[in-house]
Amino acid sequence: MSSIEERVKKIVVEQLGVKEDEVTSEASFVDDLGADSLDTVELVMALEEEFECEIPDEEAEKITTVQQAIDYVNRHLDQ
Amino acid sequence: MRLQLDNQVALVTGATRGIGAAIATVLAEAGATVVGTATSESGAQRISDALSSTTGGGRGAVLDVRDAEQIKQLIDNIRDNEGAPSILVNNAGITRDGLAMRMSDEDWDAVIDTNLNAVFRVTRAVLRGMIKARHGRIINIGSVVGLMGNAGQINYSTAKAGLLGMTRSLAREVAPRGITVNAIAPGFIETDMTGELDDQQREALLEQTPMQRLGQPGDIAAAVCFLASPAAGYITGETLNVNGGLLMS
Ligand SMILES: NC(=O)c1ccc[n+]([C@@H]2O[C@H](COP(=O)([O-])OP(=O)(O)OC[C@H]3O[C@@H](n4cnc5c(N)ncnc54)[C@H](OP(=O)(O)O)[C@@H]3O)[C@@H](O)[C@H]2O)c1
Numbered sequence: 001m002s003s004i005e006e007r008v009k010k011i012v013v014e015q016l017g018v019k020e021d022e023v024t025s026e027a028s029f030v031d032d033l034g035a036d037s038l039d040t041v042e043l044v045m046a047l048e049e050e051f052e053c054e055i056p057d058e059e060a061e062k063i064t065t066v067q068q069a070i071d072y073v074n075r076h077l078d079q
Numbered sequence: 080m081r082l083q084l085d086n087q088v089a090l091v092t093g094a095t096r097g098i099g100a101a102i103a104t105v106l107a108e109a110g111a112t113v114v115g116t117a118t119s120e121s122g123a124q125r126i127s128d129a130l131s132s133t134t135g136g137g138r139g140a141v142l143d144v145r146d147a148e149q150i151k152q153l154i155d156n157i158r159d160n161e162g163a164p165s166i167l168v169n170n171a172g173i174t175r176d177g178l179a180m181r182m183s184d185e186d187w188d189a190v191i192d193t194n195l196n197a198v199f200r201v202t203r204a205v206l207r208g209m210i211k212a213r214h215g216r217i218i219n220i221g222s223v224v225g226l227m228g229n230a231g232q233i234n235y236s237t238a239k240a241g242l243l244g245m246t247r248s249l250a251r252e253v254a255p256r257g258i259t260v261n262a263i264a265p266g267f268i269e270t271d272m273t274g275e276l277d278d279q280q281r282e283a284l285l286e287q288t289p290m291q292r293l294g295q296p297g298d299i300a301a302a303v304c305f306l307a308s309p310a311a312g313y314i315t316g317e318t319l320n321v322n323g324g325l326l327m328s
């Protein structure tokens with residue numbers, strides 16, 4: 001079983017079509033990885049599916065970097 | 080050129096009769112697996128019967144488009160059985176005619192809810208699957224009345240005009256994901272909906288229609304099949320008039 005960090009990064013690579021080494025923890029989806037607004041919505045959808053959770057819009061808006069996505073999942077997964 | 084829809088899953092709302100029934104059959108004959116909706120169990124059964132002998136096959140399902148929970152359940156159910164819809168035809172619609180000064184809130188709301196709000200909700204529910212698949216065809220059945228206006232149909236023409244705006248905005252949003260969104264604006268088509276016209280109204284309509292006949296449900300279904308097909312892949316945000324020349328723009 002891979003770690004949450006690995007799973008999140010894998011989704012980012014797949015969704016945004018970027019290289020693995022670009023997906024650093026600090027990377028911002030829009031500024032560093034070239035995501036547009038539809039990409040970020042899709043990314044959240046993919047996270048929801050991978051971790052079987054629903055991310056409310058207010059929370060989704062705050063997920064703008066890879067680390068924020070990892071933190072969100074860590075905070076909510078075991079609840 | 081043949082319009083082939085093999086391996087496509089189509090959802091057609093309001094497929095019991097009239098235009099929707101023709102659309103469901105034509106899409107299924109082109110090879111799509113079709114789920115057509117009805118407001119009653121008996122209507123759903125009739126759709127299943129009609130689709131059973133077609134190339135692509137399919138079934139009827141009960142759906143009141145005004146019910147958000149039913150929409151969600153049906154889309155989940157289709158995804159689990161046939162696969163996520165790649166073609167959506169928003170066809171279900173009603174009329175509650177009356178002059179503006181005398182129109183009740185109930186008649187206004189019923190038409191806006193069924194013909195406009197519900198279209199948004201059904202569309203939103205299928206978008207996720209289409210975005211993931213990077214492919215989709217959304218076809219909204221509008222009306223010539225949404226472009227021309229019509230005395231006695233302020234609610235209906237408002238909903239149909241709104242539908243055209245919705246079509247264009249969504250077309251812009253989802254075009255980068257390989258999804259096209261178009262509308263068809265039928266003229267007057269021979270169905271239960273126009274069965275209420277009296278002879279005088281019919282005459283007047285035919286006089287304004289260069290083709291000198293009312294349309295048939297199949298005329299609309301053929302246009303839907305084209306827009307759903309790979310042949311129409313570069314057409315999006317468009318409103319296709321199918322009206323025998325009643326309105327040209
Ligand atoms: N006929 C025309 O001249 C004409 C012209 C321009 C545009 N249009 C548009 O074309 C579409 C089809 O029209 P039509 O003439 O074929 O109409 P129709 O013969 O009256 O059939 C209407 C269809 O919509 C379904 N429906 C009604 N309310 C519904 C609801 N709340 N939830 C789900 N389904 C519902 C009906 O299902 P049930 O059978 O179960 O009630 C039926 O299948 C409509 O959007 C209409 O506005 C028609």
